[in-house]
Amino acid sequence: MDFVKIRGKDLQDCIMQMKMKHGPEAHIYEHRVITEGGLFGTGLLASKMYEIDVGIPEKQNSKDRIEKKLKDLKELIKQKQKPELAIINEDKRYVRTMEAVRPYSERRRRASVSERYEPIVIDEEEMIPPSKPSQVGLSLANVPEIYEKPSILKEIPQIPKRSPNLDKLAMRLQAEGMSESYTQDFIQSLEGHLSSVDVSRYATVCEKAVNLLEDRIQVDFDLFSGTPRGKRKVIFFIGPTGAGKTTTIAKLAAKYSLHMGKKVSLYTTDNYRIAAIDQLKFYADAMGLPFYAAKDVRKLKEAVIRDGSELILVDTAGYSHKNLENIAKLKDFYQAFGEKDYIENILVLSSTVSPSNAKSVAYAYDSLGYKRILLTKLDEAEFLGSMLELADTIHREYAFFSVGQDVPFDILNASKKLLAECVVYPEKLKGIAGEVFDKT
Template identity: 30%
Template sequence: MKYDKIRGSSIAEMMMQLRSQYGQSVYIIQTREIKQGGLFGSDLLAKKQYEIEYMVSEGDAPYGKAKPQRPAGRTVLERSLPTLSERRGEGGSGVQAGAVRPSTVVAAARSEPEATKSREARRDILSSSASGTGSTSGSTSGSTMETNLNDLDALIDSLKALKTRTVETRPSRDPYQEPVKETPVAPADTVSPILTSPVRPARAPLNDVMEAPTREELEALFRVDAEEEPEPIAVRPTGGERHQDRNPLARIRDRLIENQGSVAFVDRFLQRLERSLSEEDRLHPNRVRSRSIEKMKDMIRVTPVIEREHGERKIVFFVGPNGSGKTTSLAKLAYRYQLEEAPAISLYSLDLHRVAATEQLKTYAAVLQVPFFSPLFESDFREYLDRDGSQLIFVDTSGMGLRNADRRDELVRFIECVKDSVEVHLVLPVSISPSLTEKYLEFFEPTGFEKILLTRLDEADFLANFIEVADKWKRPFSFLNNSPEVSSPLMNAGPEDLARMVLGLNS
């Protein structure tokens, strides 16, 4: 285990820092109020701060959120390559291997007699021109003539293409869809008879004749669009998020889990709630909330009173861990009973380990104008009680940790020496972790505590774990203290108020 301390100006902020860093694995040992920066080592002009002593397992690492990794989207170059590779073929040229050139198709489409005549006429012209020069041999003249014939055929086809102005309509950029061409027919009187050709046959299939890529396709192939971003990944909501808006029971469950209630406690409560709901009630969120408040209220018991018979003498002990607010709660309770019932009240301090706490309670007794006693031994305590004629006696005790079993046993002996009626209140702050809550109940069980007094309700709202342990140990809540200031009175809250606080419906 690792033990450490943290200091700050607010306990709530330090608790949030510890929760975010260690989660539920941190154990709060004690909290205390300290003063720093006093003039000449005194409390004059000293700054009030708070200190939290905690422990955590050495294997627990601080939490961190991993950044989601998004698969990189395909660029324009990658999307264009498969289409163009299919259209260009394996040879690397603009036309597939074995494909027929457009000039060859056009030449084949013309009528055989007309093609034969025009070819023979052009061959005679080129032959006479080649023989007149006398600069080449017969074989060279034949190859040159064949090359010139091919070029002339290509020129004629180009002129016809310009004349007819074939329009290609491309409704989509799907490379597997055959483009549709519309060939407008010019009037007969405007077309030269030399360029006029018979009706062309049907176009060859795409697998036989493939057109060269357009300029736009080539630009898209060699251009990298910097503004293109990969498509965002659509994050599907989790089960709780999908049902949270339409199922109020899921929202109640999430709230109780956030409120540090155990899964077993939350499931047990939801089972009770579901059994009390009809099919009609499930369709109305307001009815579900009202019924959840009723069921949670049935699990909470609050008895904000010190039970005593008329004329009976009552000794009230306040026990709890260090810094839980025992002295402040005792002073507030004494002031309330002095105003409401006006019985004879006395204040006792059994805190033999902190002189400041004894002096603080002595100051409160002077303000309330009530007797104050600070016995050192059990015999002194019995002697003071015998001489004291007060009907209501409040006893403050020293704060204890889970390792102070000797102090607890000493306190038990002080409680057992009292002959009058005794009532023991276990004072716990709501900022304590759920794992330590039940451990403190087990630790102080030998004192015979009958009720639980909650303090520091203004610093945290983790109440589900206290409702759970109080229901498990069959202990009611006595009083609620929401502020460490003595001038602030105790809360007048009942079971319904606590139920609303636990369910997050107190607004």
């Protein structure tokens, strides 16, 4: 057995040098910390080094190695038959160290060199390497664990980055009125419907966005929708002042009377704005339709009893969404109608209001129980993202889109595709226009 000294900056450095220079048969018998240098021999500013004593077995020929292995195997069998147990710690499991399987002759030689030798511990059921290798009597067989353990950083899954085109669309939708939470939810859903090739092209991302937004829009543009057979349809158009209720009612009256051949009559309960009454009466006279201005519930009931139409369109006074008491008073007019009437409320909402204002109006009129929204002033709007989000969030359907002041043409049936395209391509709003109704 030959002995050499190895120095390094730390213990692992020394072990690595031992492994590279002398191979796996070399063993550490002693290690210590020493100092080198220093100022004028005082030890000041001296550097610390690690030094180990290494034992190197003498090389043997092939015959000697075979005989030695046979001898070691016999010794190992004896050790298995009569195990020598040692308890490391009462709270820990028994473990078998690498010394337990080292040749008996080799262990005897090592014991003569150092008395501080790690005890032999045997477990017949399993072998578990010690959690921390002993500094004294350290074997190279335990060292590879230090270098073979995978880095923790490699085990952390890498979160894939989202496509720049998706981020670009998300930022634009938020800038155009959609809330951050709704936008991120939609973009996440959109990402799952795109291939790696699709996300690389912004035009394809936008096209797919239109298709997915269509799935989030509900429309119903039949005013008679949901009306039981044999009943007359009565529709109250509710909403704040300036939303465009009066003009919109005139457009729908023309659509259903002149182009669809329905018997339509117009009513107003707005006793606050004389101009609104005159305006609706003007449209009714021009189309030859019955018109009634009801000052109270009693007057309205008298007019309804004499009315023989199949569709009644009621214009209501515009109240601030903050005045919940006046909004609730609109329910009083429902008493004027009987069992043969089927009443529905449609919220008229301007597309030019802010997202927060539109949300406040929608929730304020919710007490009246409306199911559909009529969106006005699309020709004046910049973006429609917040309007799509609002209807999707409160689970309401769109009935019609008003796109100008021209009566009766500037109104369109609500369209999923049109609204989705205007959200993704807001430039389409500049050229939007009504259409001439086909008589059916």
